[in-house]
Amino acid sequence: xxxxxxxxxxxxxxxxxxxxxxxxxxxxxxxxxxxxxxxxxxxxxxxxxxxxxxxxxxxxxxxxxxxxxxxxxxxxxxxxxxxxxxxxxxxxxxxxxxxxxxxxxxxxxxxxxxxxxxxxxxxxxxxxxxxxxxxxxxxxxxxxxxxxxxxxxxxxxxxxxxxxxxxxxxxxxxxxxxxxxxxxxxxxxxxxxxxxxx
Numbered sequence: 381x382x383x384x385x386x387x388x389x390x391x392x393x394x395x396x397x398x399x400x401x402x403x404x405x406x407x408x409x410x411x412x413x414x415x416x417x418x419x420x421x422x423x424x425x426x427x428x429x430x431x432x433x434x435x436x437x438x439x440x441x442x443x444x445x446x447x448x449x450x451x452x453x454x455x456x457x458x459x460x461x462x463x464x465x466x467x468x469x470x471x472x473x474x475x476x477x478x479x480x481x482x483x484x485x486x487x488x489x490x491x492x493x494x495x496x497x498x499x500x501x502x503x504x505x506x507x508x509x510x511x512x513x514x515x516x517x518x519x520x521x522x523x524x525x526x527x528x529x530x531x532x533x534x535x536x537x538x539x540x541x542x543x544x545x546x547x548x549x550x551x552x553x554x555x556x557x558x559x560x561x562x563x564x565x566x567x568x569x570x571x572x573x574x575x576x577x578x
Contacts, residue, residue: 387413391420436563438464444477452480454569459562472556472564478542479549480569485536488566489550493531502527536566 383406391402391413402420409415439457454477456469463469487493505526509519532538537550544552549566557564 383407383411387411391416435459436565439565439567440464440470440473442470442473442477444474444481446478446481449574450481451572452477452569454480455567457565457567458560463560463562466560468556468560469564472553475541475543475552476536476549476566477569479539480536480571482542483536483539484571484573485539485569486534487531487536488568489535489537490531493535498527498531501530505530536569 383403387406388399388402391406392399402416405416405420406413409419436457436459438459438461439455441453441455443454444452454473456473456476458464458469502523505523506519509522514522537548537553539549541547541549541552547555553564553566
């Protein structure tokens with residue numbers, strides 16, 4: 381099967397693989413671009429998971445200012461200065477800073493949420509489930525689901541990415557790990573809104 385060179389280049393640009401790999405993926409998918417992209421992403425994400433074990437101490441501190449009313453500063457790390465200066469990485473940092481301004485997450489990930497905050501939310505949902513007369517055998521399962529949902533909405537990496545809600549921010553970062561070939565870690569962020577009092 382002959383594959384369009386424009387499609388090969390597009391797949392290469394989106395996934396960061398070589399031209400030959402992009403061509404083979406398209407041929408395997410019988411020219412179906414979306415199917416090929418999905419296969420390459422799955423392959424790239426598997427590699428990205430392995431890269432996630434490598435230390436990331438280089439990177440950038442990026443910022444975003446929305447109408448001088450909301451300001452964000454974010455630290456995103458990678459493994460080398462070479463990648464930190466790459467336009468793809470720079471745009472990733474900008475995108476994540478903008479996402480933080482738009483969605484106001486509380487934590488980078490669930491692991492960063494303090495134990496006392498998690499316990500307080502669990503107790504709140506437990507009390508609510510009991511008050512609503514939920515079946516005793518189901519209460520723990522219901523509370524676990526509600527707590528997971530609560531933190532998924534408030535943790536940056538599990539939020540739907542504002543520019544593409546089909547991906548979480550975590551998936552968006554993993555896509556960039558696959559494209560750039562280095563571990564990438566969203567380390568920390570701060571968000572200020574004008575007139576907001578803590």
